[in-house]
Amino acid sequence: MVRTFQRVIAAFLMAGGVASVAYPAASGMSGAAPDPDFSLMVSPTRLVIEPKAIGDPQSFMVTNKGRLPVDIIVNRTDFTTDRNGKVIFQPSSPHSAADWLKVGPSDFRLAPGGQQRVAVRIDLPAKPENGEHQVALLFVAPAGPGGGNIKLNRAIGTPLYITVPGPIDTSVRVHGLRVPEFAMGGPVEFGATVDNLGTVHRDFFGKKSLNVRVDGRDIPFPDFTVLRGTSREVAVTWDDPPFMCICHVTVSASGTDGTSSQARTLIIFPVHLLALLAGTAVAFYVLVRLVRRRYRRHLLGAARALHEQNRDDLDQNEKV
Template sequence: MLQRATVALLVAGGATWATAASSARPAPDPDFSLTVSPARLVVGPEEIDAGHSFHVINRGRSPVEVRVGGTDLTTDESGGAALRRDAPRSAAGWLTVRPSRFRLAPGAERSVTVLIDPPARAESGGHQAALLFVVPTRDTEGDVLLNRAIGTPLYITVPGPADTSVRIAGLTTPRAFTTGGPVDFTVALDNLGTAHRDLSGPDRLRLRVNGEDVPFPDLVLPRGTSATATVRWADPPPACVCRATVSIAGTPGTSRASVMLLVLPLRPLAALSASAPILYVVVRRLRRRYRTRAGAPPGRAGGGGQDHGASRTNR
């Protein structure tokens, strides 16, 4: 039987959403609405042996049967997570889920524990997988079975020597000249090391421009992958020649890239240019009137006061 799955990858930074999303406004509860938290899990070397919990809530109006299991995970060009079979450095086979099946009534919630058990000779460094929460539907059309699912990425670092090298391949902006904001900047990243880089929270990548730090969205960059991230500088100054810089530290040192941006207020300048001919004519007339008065004979320069005094003397 042909099966079709609709999957929502809840990935911090560059997320792809494919299920019914909740709205900020109050709305009637849908028939199906399942939430899973956390939206992603980053597991360091010292945390592998611990159990990790996910919280599942049924916010819909119908009861659901949930099946949970691991699957392969990779990263697309924008840094978002994507499901792909036989993805490199997959940790899907290391995961044990308890419980792997359960039923949730409307409004009910439940915790799911995930245990990670790498093989004895697992390669040190970064590995990844996704935990898939699948709700099979009872509605079928012909030979099609529609499954609704939520995928939550897991990024796991196996103990051992780790290379955290990341190269900034470039920093670009759609235009090098602008009359005002906002302005977008895009950075291209290559993970050249053996560990994933968690660029989220306080460790987020930041754009340094005109004395400001503008944080990029949260991003996890697995080993051996490349990604781009875009940030918006919402409020540039009215005029500046600004250098925007991004830098990131790694094992061999710091990688950085810069781009120049020219901001000019063309509208005020255009208005000034349009009024320049009028100002020129006014100034020229004032100068001509001044020169005419300055070159008049002494008797006329004083006005009619001297003539009036002479007539009074003759009387």
């Protein structure tokens, strides 16, 4: 009996906007790319639900932008992230809100160009744990019938962050600041670790980005989110440092328990250029010495020739 494997290919976005996933139509023709057979869009790409908005109507709009009809199944799943921000789907995660959601419709068919609003209702348990809880909705397009042993289920994952009423803690800790002690020039890479010690996720993008403060400038890390109870490793490259400096590097983040920061010192000194300059100076000095030596030899030779000429003249005069 042939066993068929199924895999889910998911596009999972953490920030707001519109999430979409598309697969082009099979075509051997050249020229402009045709509209894809499969193209699914979900808006918004995430919901952040504050305590006062838990009872409000919530929904997602699903749009079929492909050329073929598509069947959609809406699943709930727990998720977390690793230290590099990679999303990990798993059956059970800390601070899960998977059992709090009621979704409708949970399955439907979309014609090409069709839209479907999917409503989400949140029912809190009697005594929910304080803080934020998260869950993801997976809008799955199951693999259709066909041959082959591997079938791909395409999906878009949209996270929901639900904060229950009560005190909120936004504490974070910045540590493990990675700064080279010495550099001969740019680019220079900085890195840091951010621990979320609070009870809600923390977004670091836009005006709330995490910055490296160096040489009087703020260099923002790429946008990232740190889930409750997780850590993130972040890095950024300083492409245009000054020619020379003793730079003080600082990374700081503020939260409920105050500001967490770390500082290092970076020395930038172009040793390679200094070596090149010293080598050039030495070569110039040697060249000058050689030129002077040859000039002296030329003068001495001319003087000897003149002296010999004078002696010959004297000898001729004495003979006469």
